[in-house]
Every structure is written in structure tokens, then in C-alpha cells.
Amino acid sequence: MKLSSLIVLTILGLSAAAPAEAASFxxxxxxxxxxxxxxxNPELSERDTEMAALWFAYxxxxxxxxxxxxRRDGATDFLKLxxxxxxxxxCLGRVYEARITxxxxxxxxAMDALAGQQ
Known part of the structure; x- marks a missing residue:
């Protein structure tokens, strides 16, 4: 299985299995x-779950x-914001949207770089 497919499956699996609360804490x-x-806030909790799944994959x-x-600095900066x-x-919604993007x-x-190495 290609690494990009594995990451997509991981993200989907984490999102589907996530409880109705924040995933990163x-x-x-x-x-x-x-x-x-x-x-x-259910919407923010959902964004946190999405962000956590993306972070896990990344x-x-x-x-x-x-x-x-x-990568670590980006995570630290996000938590500070x-x-x-x-x-x-x-404000939290904007910070999550920026981090998810x-x-x-x-x-x-990263996937493009890995694909270029193969």
C-alpha cells in the first residue's frame, strides 16, 4: 500500500472512531x-479531532x-495561539482552520517529496 493511501486511511479511521469530544487532549x-x-463546543471539538488526525498522519x-x-515548532506555535x-x-475557530490548512x-x-524519492 502506498504511504499516501495509508495516511488517508489513518485520517479517516481516526475521524470515524473519534468520540464526541476533543481528540488532542x-x-x-x-x-x-x-x-x-x-x-x-461540538464544532470546535470536531475541528480538534480533525486537526489531531492530520497531526497524527503528518x-x-x-x-x-x-x-x-x-514540525515540532509548528505544533508549539499552534498551542500558543x-x-x-x-x-x-x-478566535479558536480561526486558529484551528489555519492549522488544519x-x-x-x-x-x-511531504508526500510529493517522498514520491520523488521513490
């Missing part, structure tokens, strides 16, 4: 304003060492 332990807002794509650091939104659901683009670029 435990809602039962949510105390930060951004986490509480995400857990109490994190499985082999990359050179410098790219791995950039999300926290800065606090309980502002409109970025992850999709990064996965596409």
Missing part, C-alpha cells in the same frame, strides 16, 4: 479556557532532522 481534565471552550511522515524541528484565544470561540499543505508537500 482529555476533556475530563480540561481546565484552561481554550480547552474548556473546545470541549463544550507526524508519521519521515522527514530530515531539520524538518522534524520545524490556541491558548491566546482563551474562551473566544471565533497548514497541516494539509505540509502533508501534501
Amino acid at each position: 482529555n476533556c475530563a481534565k480540561a481546565v484552561a479556557p481554550d480547552e474548556v471552550a473546545i470541549c463544550s 507526524n508519521k511522515v519521515p522527514m530530515m532532522m531539520g524538518a522534524n524541528a520545524a 490556541r491558548a491566546a484565544c482563551g474562551s473566544d470561540t471565533a 497548514a497541516l494539509r499543505a505540509e502533508i501534501s508537500l
